[in-house]
Amino acid sequence: MSKKVTIYDIAKKLNVTAATVSRALNDNPKISDSTKKLVLETAEKMNYRQNRLAIALKSGRSNNIGVIVPRINTNFFGSVIRGIEEELNASGYQVIICQTHNDEEKEAENVETLLNSQVDAIFMSTSSRNTITFEKILKKKIPLIFFDRKKTMDNVSSVTIDDFAGGYIATKHLIDQGCKKIAHISTGDLNIEIFRERFAGYKQALYDNDLPFSEDYVLFTKSNIEDGREAVKKLFSLKNKPDAIFSASDFVALGAIQELQAMKLKVPQDVAVIGFSNEPFTNFLELSISTIDQFPLEMGRMTAKVFLEQIDSSEVEKIQKKVVLEPKLIIRKSSNRGK
Amino acid sequence: MSKKVTIYDIAKKLNVTAATVSRALNDNPKISDSTKKLVLETAEKMNYRQNRLAIALKSGRSNNIGVIVPRINTNFFGSVIRGIEEELNASGYQVIICQTHNDEEKEAENVETLLNSQVDAIFMSTSSRNTITFEKILKKKIPLIFFDRKKTMDNVSSVTIDDFAGGYIATKHLIDQGCKKIAHISTGDLNIEIFRERFAGYKQALYDNDLPFSEDYVLFTKSNIEDGREAVKKLFSLKNKPDAIFSASDFVALGAIQELQAMKLKVPQDVAVIGFSNEPFTNFLELSISTIDQFPLEMGRMTAKVFLEQIDSSEVEKIQKKVVLEPKLIIRKSSNRGK
Numbered sequence: 001m002s003k004k005v006t007i008y009d010i011a012k013k014l015n016v017t018a019a020t021v022s023r024a025l026n027d028n029p030k031i032s033d034s035t036k037k038l039v040l041e042t043a044e045k046m047n048y049r050q051n052r053l054a055i056a057l058k059s060g061r062s063n064n065i066g067v068i069v070p071r072i073n074t075n076f077f078g079s080v081i082r083g084i085e086e087e088l089n090a091s092g093y094q095v096i097i098c099q100t101h102n103d104e105e106k107e108a109e110n111v112e113t114l115l116n117s118q119v120d121a122i123f124m125s126t127s128s129r130n131t132i133t134f135e136k137i138l139k140k141k142i143p144l145i146f147f148d149r150k151k152t153m154d155n156v157s158s159v160t161i162d163d164f165a166g167g168y169i170a171t172k173h174l175i176d177q178g179c180k181k182i183a184h185i186s187t188g189d190l191n192i193e194i195f196r197e198r199f200a201g202y203k204q205a206l207y208d209n210d211l212p213f214s215e216d217y218v219l220f221t222k223s224n225i226e227d228g229r230e231a232v233k234k235l236f237s238l239k240n241k242p243d244a245i246f247s248a249s250d251f252v253a254l255g256a257i258q259e260l261q262a263m264k265l266k267v268p269q270d271v272a273v274i275g276f277s278n279e280p281f282t283n284f285l286e287l288s289i290s291t292i293d294q295f296p297l298e299m300g301r302m303t304a305k306v307f308l309e310q311i312d313s314s315e316v317e318k319i320q321k322k323v324v325l326e327p328k329l330i331i332r333k334s335s336n337r338g339k
Numbered sequence: 340m341s342k343k344v345t346i347y348d349i350a351k352k353l354n355v356t357a358a359t360v361s362r363a364l365n366d367n368p369k370i371s372d373s374t375k376k377l378v379l380e381t382a383e384k385m386n387y388r389q390n391r392l393a394i395a396l397k398s399g400r401s402n403n404i405g406v407i408v409p410r411i412n413t414n415f416f417g418s419v420i421r422g423i424e425e426e427l428n429a430s431g432y433q434v435i436i437c438q439t440h441n442d443e444e445k446e447a448e449n450v451e452t453l454l455n456s457q458v459d460a461i462f463m464s465t466s467s468r469n470t471i472t473f474e475k476i477l478k479k480k481i482p483l484i485f486f487d488r489k490k491t492m493d494n495v496s497s498v499t500i501d502d503f504a505g506g507y508i509a510t511k512h513l514i515d516q517g518c519k520k521i522a523h524i525s526t527g528d529l530n531i532e533i534f535r536e537r538f539a540g541y542k543q544a545l546y547d548n549d550l551p552f553s554e555d556y557v558l559f560t561k562s563n564i565e566d567g568r569e570a571v572k573k574l575f576s577l578k579n580k581p582d583a584i585f586s587a588s589d590f591v592a593l594g595a596i597q598e599l600q601a602m603k604l605k606v607p608q609d610v611a612v613i614g615f616s617n618e619p620f621t622n623f624l625e626l627s628i629s630t631i632d633q634f635p636l637e638m639g640r641m642t643a644k645v646f647l648e649q650i651d652s653s654e655v656e657k658i659q660k661k662v663v664l665e666p667k668l669i670i671r672k673s674s675n676r677g678k
Contacts, residue, residue: 019444064452072436073417081411081438089445094452097411097436099420105358106428113403113433117456225623254623284564284593286625 005048006090013042022092026063064094065307066114068124070102070149075279076296077125080147083300084123091308093120102127111137121311123303125149127192143310147303148294149194157310157321159303163194166292166327167201170246170274173290173329175209177272177337179244182206183217185231185256187249198248198276217242221252228255236263243271244335250275250282253289257334272335288332295325344387345429352381361431365402403433404646405453407463409441409488414618415635416464419486422639423462430647432459441466450476460650462642464488466531482649486642487633488533496649496660498642502533505631505666506540509585509613512629512668514548516611516676518583521545522556524570524595526588537587537615556581560591567594568601575602582610583674589614589621592628596673611674627671634664 007021014021016035024031024039031039065088069077085095096117098110104127111133114122121143128134131151137144138155146158174182184202186195199218206213216238221227231252235242247253253275260271267273267287274290275282282289306321346360353360355374363370363378370378404427408416424434435456437449443466450472453461460482467473470490476483477494485497513521523541525534538557545552555577560566567586571594574581586592592614599610606612606626613629614621621628645660 017444019448022448062455064456066435071417072411072420073414075412078410078412085438094448095437096405096452096456097438098434099424099436105356109358109361109433113435116401117403117435117458119456258623281620281623284597284620284624 005043005046007048007092008090010039010042010046010048013046014038018090025092062118062120063092064096064117064119066110066117066119066122067095067097068100068107068110068114068122068126069097070100070125070127072097072099074277076148076277076294079296080125080300080303083297083302084304085300087301087304087308100127104128108133115140115142121145121307123147123307126151143307145303145307147299149192151193155320157306157323159299159306159323159325160194161294161299161325161327163197163327164201164204166276166294167198167246167248168205169201169327169329170198170276170292171202171205172209173331174244174246174272174274174335175205175211177244177268177335177339179272180211181217181240181242182211182244182246183219183235183242185219185221185228185245185247185249185252187221187223187247187252195248202246216240223249223251225251225255225258228252228257229259230255232256232259232263236260236265245271245273247273247275250277250279250289250291253291253334254281254285257287257289268333268335268337272337274335278330282332287334290332290335291330293328293330295328299325344382344385346387346431347429349378349381349385349387352385353377357429364431401457401459402431403435403456403458405449405456405458405461406434406436407439407446407449407453407461407465408436409439409464409466411436411438413616415487415616415633418635419464419639419642422636422641423643424639426640426643426647439466443467447472454479454481460484460646462486462646465490482646484642484646486638488531490532494659496645496662498638498645498662498664499533500633500638500664500666502536502666503540503543505615505633506537506585506587507544508540508666508668509537509615509631510541510544511548512670513583513585513611513613513674514544514550516583516607516674516678518611519550520556520579520581521550521583521585522558522574522581524558524560524567524584524586524588524591526560526562526586526591534587541585555579562588562590564590564594564597567591567596568598569594571595571598571602575604584610584612586612586614589616589618589628589630592630592673593620593624596626596628607672607674607676611676613674617669621671626673629671629674630669632667632669634667638664 007018011018011021021039024036100107107128123145125148144156150158150160186199203213219231221231245256253273257267257273260267265271276292278291278293282291302323346357350357350360360378363375439446446467461476462484464487483495489497489499525538542552558570560570584595592612596606596612599606604610615631617630617632621630641662
């Protein structure tokens with residue numbers, strides 16, 4: 001497939017800004033008629049998304065895309081959104097964002113808000129247990145695409161990472177370092193697929209390596225530093241103490257390490273720790289934290305691409321793509337016993 | 340002034356969720372007529388914002404508020420937005436967010452996007468040099484409120500911190516620790532008021548304490564860790580090397596410290612460092628970073644309150660509030676020489 005022509009390509013060709021191209025294509029009164037004519041002719045010559053443009057013009061839609069995430073102020077979601085913006089802005093779309101704070105009711109309100117704002121599509125990383133809200137979106141013929149935290153539904157595309165594999169390679173790495181009593185601190189709610197999958201990957205890695213699974217070694221917390229500290233207090237009040245921790249969150253991993261150090265336990269020698277997400281702070285700490293990279297920028301770009309392909313096709317509802325990205329193990333000081 | 344009644348108060352009184360109250364007040368078909376009646380009667384009895392509701396009903400607006408920030412994935416802007424949401428959600432408003440990546444054209448596009456989405460107001464932390472975009476908002480009679488990064492304009496309220504005082508107390512603290520050759524790494528563009536003010540506070544503190552000001556000691560960078568490293572390389576290639584750094588960004592302060600340590604200089608003994616913003620990582624590093632707290636949650640709440648007061652008043656355009664919060668010095672290891 002040849003690379004799609006973007007407004008940046010047209011802008012470069014004409015030596016004007018991308019914003020000017022976008023405005024010209026959207027018939028903005030700020031732009032002179034001669035510029036509009038030039039841009040439209042060039043766009044046609046360069047074979048710029050005629051399909052999408054035609055659809056947008058016919059439907060009279062907004063060219064705005066709504067994005068819903070649990071929280072905006074993590075590197076992970078920030079980077080996914082940046083990826084979405086990069087890809088969509090180049091095609092003349094604007095992005096508006098809402099956050100749910102992991103609250104199902106708030107998520108339903110966000111969907112209402114975005115539908116009222118006449119968005120052309122909703123991309124979302126969901127915290128909901130049921131699918132009522134999503135069916136409402138689909139009924140309005142608004143494309144819905146999940147990223148990261150998805151629900152399995154007909155006619156809905158999704159872009160995720162293989163969280164099972166993430167849980168598996170994190171746990172396998174700890175086993176390779178000689179750990180035999182590996183605890184798992186899971187975040188949030190097992191109703192959310194990604195956490196259920198990471199947990200399942202952890203269990204499978206134990207099973208494949210003949211290590212016993214113990215309920216005592218699995219804790220469920222929120223995703224804060226303080227919760228990591230509390231979890232370690234609980235785990236190390238057990239008679240049979242763990243020698244490693246796989247945390248489904250980098251923030252919880254950090255809290256766990258702080259508490260282990262306060263207890264005068266050595267990381268990674270006494271207890272090896274690995275987190276999940278590759279938040280930037282994991283790398284600039286004195287004791288850097290091993291983690292699983294989820295390629296959020298790639299995830300965002302891919303989500304946008306899946307949407308653009310759907311829109312370009314004339315059979316919007318029939319296309320359904322499930323893109324699954326591979327996670328990557330990043331070994332740092334907190335788990336590296338040099339084995 | 341007695342505390343305003345919120346939908347949470349009504350919800351508590353009736354033992355229903357706040358979402359139910361919000362939906363009932365907005366005549367949502369999901370809610371039964373009997374519940375609607377009960378909620379409306381209770382709201383009236385409790386004297387719930389009759390004015391605002393009346394205005395909203397009359398104008399047929401969206402109850403959505405648009406928030407524009409340079410970037411979403413910092414603790415500072417994340418917390419401001421959380422404060423805005425807390426205050427506005429309790430009054431039945433929803434928040435949608437756009438980011439500009441410090442790009443003036445992108446900011447203008449975001450404004451278009453939000454205006455097209457029929458928002459009732461725009462709150463923004465601006466990266467623009469001119470006021471054309473803002474005049475467009477005001478012409479549409481949409482309230483505009485600045486927070487943190489403002490432009491001084493008639494008829495526009497703002498909520499900021501005293502950045503001059505922030506720059507002053509950071510520099511004064513370094514002087515109190517015995518530093519005499521204090522460098523300043525400023526972020527972004529002096530066209531942005533906050534950075535100009537921090538810089539002015541730095542100069543004033545030097546002046547008040549009979550320390551000379553040197554152009555060589557002032558550098559302008561982006562707000563990344565890598566830029567902090569580069570800035571230190573430049574500063575320490577000078578013949579007369581500084582003994583302290585006041586950085587207008589925590590991220591730059593972190594990069595600066597990493598580079599100083601790589602150069603085998605001791606922090607704070609050889610070089611004392613202070614940042615700005617109190618990003619959470621500054622506190623959980625082995626060598627914790629001194630900084631200036633800007634009370635972002637408070638700033639967000641205050642911004643929302645200023646808007647709600649405007650809306651409650653019948654003379655929207657005449658009210659103009661300039662709220663200035665006081666910043667707070669937080670002394671940690673990176674600058675504490677025990678003096």
